Amino acid sequence: MTGREPSRRRRFLRLLGGIGTSALAGCSGLGASTSEGPTPAVTPRSAPSAPADTTAALRARPGxxxxxxxxxxxSWLYDGEYPGPELRVAEGEILEVELANDLPAETTIHWHGVPVSNGMDGVPNVTQQPVEAGGSFTYKFRAEPAGTYFYHSHAGLQLDRGLLAPLIIEERDPHVTYDREYTIVADDYLDGAPRPLSDADSARGPMGGGGPGRTGDGPGGRGGMGADERPPYAGLLLDGRFPSDPRTYTVREGERVRLRFVNASSATAFRVQVAGHPLTVTHADGRPVEPVTVDSFVFGSGERYDAVVEAESPGTWEIRATAIDGDEPPAKATLSYDGRNPSGPTTAPSSDGRRLSYGDLRAVSPLDGIGGSPDRTFDLTLSAGGRSNRWLIDGQAYPDADPLSVREGEHVRVRMMNRSPVLHPMHLHGHFFQVGDAVKDTVVVPGHMGEVTFDFVADNPGDWLFHCHNLYHLDAGMARVVQYE
Ligand SMILES: [Cu+2]
Incomplete structure (x- = not known):
């Protein structure tokens, strides 16, 4: 049984609902092959030509x-909301979203984690022309696989200005049972316009602050934002609420409650705990995992975890998300049992307890096609650049960087080594990858020579961005295009 109770603020954008998902099972016109000749190894995906099951209109505008x-x-917001409106569709539905751009700048929407067809991926000048100010663009894709995702602007630093919102694709048959669910968006909130690292650098002057030639190995520079620093955030927020005004999630004793945690932040890795309640992690980046019970987890920008908590400890409990690399007060929300006074004393988490590690994650459905030796391996070093606060992949700063060329159907391995002192949440567009026994789309590479290897199958032709999801690192060059030959 999957009851849902959306928060008051959220709207279900089912403007054209009413079509049962079963009716879609035999839907034709999806992913029509554009290949000629012998059976291709993979079928290129294209935007579905069938009519949409769910349509939504989003307006990006200041507010x-x-x-x-x-x-x-x-701030720049979707429909004046922060976070923006949650989009929620059933697995397999065709979702059509018309974006109207009322910003004084170009924009796009990226559907983070969803392996859409390339033209719908929303990366300016890579998968589409940016949507100009005053213009509009219609995104259309089949919503699959099910999972907890989010959507956000992929233009410049707009993500850190508030253009972010959850996207939930509901399973037909969840592998875990629950009675109620909530989506909880963690973010680092910057009031006003973000500034790129390069601005801070030039503001410091060639000899100011940390000085030229900073490698990122030393302490942050003074008087400007150095390559390894974070912007001056006004606060860490859960669901757009300051810790002084936390949102309350109501539960009833005896319920199993699914919490969908989204790290939509631009530069913050959070440690997440729910006081008095172990977290049974059921999904990583939307993909089902064998349930594993922990007391806390850490997630980087772009990662998502779903966790089920058993509501068997009546009271008022704090949900806390603490920056592991910042000194802002932790983001907070409240888990409150029905009938209890939410203004009563809230019990805070006591200690870290057992923390989730990637090694705990076992995908229910491991990726196919990555057994044996890879057809192609990339060894990539992540580092801070010497000049102008650049962030580099193998010594190159995007867009002045070589594409990572793959061929359709290949099993590709990516080995990353992090020579910088800060973590990098690396995100691959258009594909899931296997890291250990988990299937994910974003993976944190720890600082100080941390190493992570992932494997994927090149099964979605196009030009796909692969980048650090710390927005400031992305903006300073930490990206490559995975290009199909
Ligand atoms: Cu990074």
């Missing part, structure tokens, strides 16, 4: 991210 009197009108 205030929260009702506080001192909130500036300088």
């Amino acid at each position: 205030a991210a929260h009702p506080a009197a001192d909130a500036s009108e300088d």
Whole structure:
């Protein structure tokens, strides 16, 4: 049984609902092959030509991210909401979203984690022309596989200005049972316009701050934002709420509650705990895993975890997300049992307890096609650049960087080694990859010579960005295009 109770603020954008998913099972016109000749190893995906099952309209425009009197009108938001409206569709449905751009700048939407066809992926100048100010663009794709995702602008630093929102694709048959679910978006909130690293660098002057030739190995520079620093965040927020005004998630004793945690932040890795309640992690980046029970998990920008908590400890409990690399007060929300006074004392988490590691994750459905030796291996070094606060992959700063060329159907291995002192949440567009026994789309490479290897199958032709999901690292060059030959 899967009951849902969306938060008051959220809207279900089912403007054209009513078509049962079973009716879609035999839907034709999806992923029509564009290949000629012998049976191709993989079938290129194209945007579905069938009519949409769910349509939504989103308007990107400036506004205030929260009702506080001192909130500036300088945030950029979807439909004036922060986070933006949750899109929720059933697995296999065709989702069509018309984006109207009322921003004074170009924009796009990226459907983070969903392996859409290339033209729908929303990366400016890689998969589409950016949507100009005053313009519009219609995204259309089949919503699969099921999972917890999010959507966000992929233009410049717009993600850190508030253009982010959850996207939930519901399973037909969840591998875990639950009675109620909530989506919880963690973010680092910047009031107003983000500044790129290069701005901070030039503001410092050629000899100022950390000085030229900083490698990222030393402490952050003073008087500007150095390559390994974070922006001056106004706060760490859960679901757009400051810790002083936490959102309350109501549960009833005896319920199993599915919490979908999304790290939509631009530069923050969070440690997440729910006081008094172990977390049974059921999904990593939307993909089902064998349930594993822990007391906390850490996730980087772009990662998602679903966890089920058993509501068997009546009271008022704190949900806490602590930056592991920042000094802002932790983001907070409240888990409150029905009938309890939510303004009563809230019990905070006591200690870290057992923390999830990637080695705990076992995908219910491992990736096919990655047994044996890879057809192609990339050895990539992640590092901070010497000049202008660049962030590098193998010594190159995107866009002045070589593509990573693959061929359709290949089993590709990517080995990353991190020579910098800070972690990098690396995200591959258009594909899931296998890391250990987990299937993910974003993986944190720890600082100080951390190493991570993942494997994927080149089964979705196109040009796909592979990049650090720390927005400032991406903006400073930490990206490559995975290009099908
Ligand atoms: Cu990074």
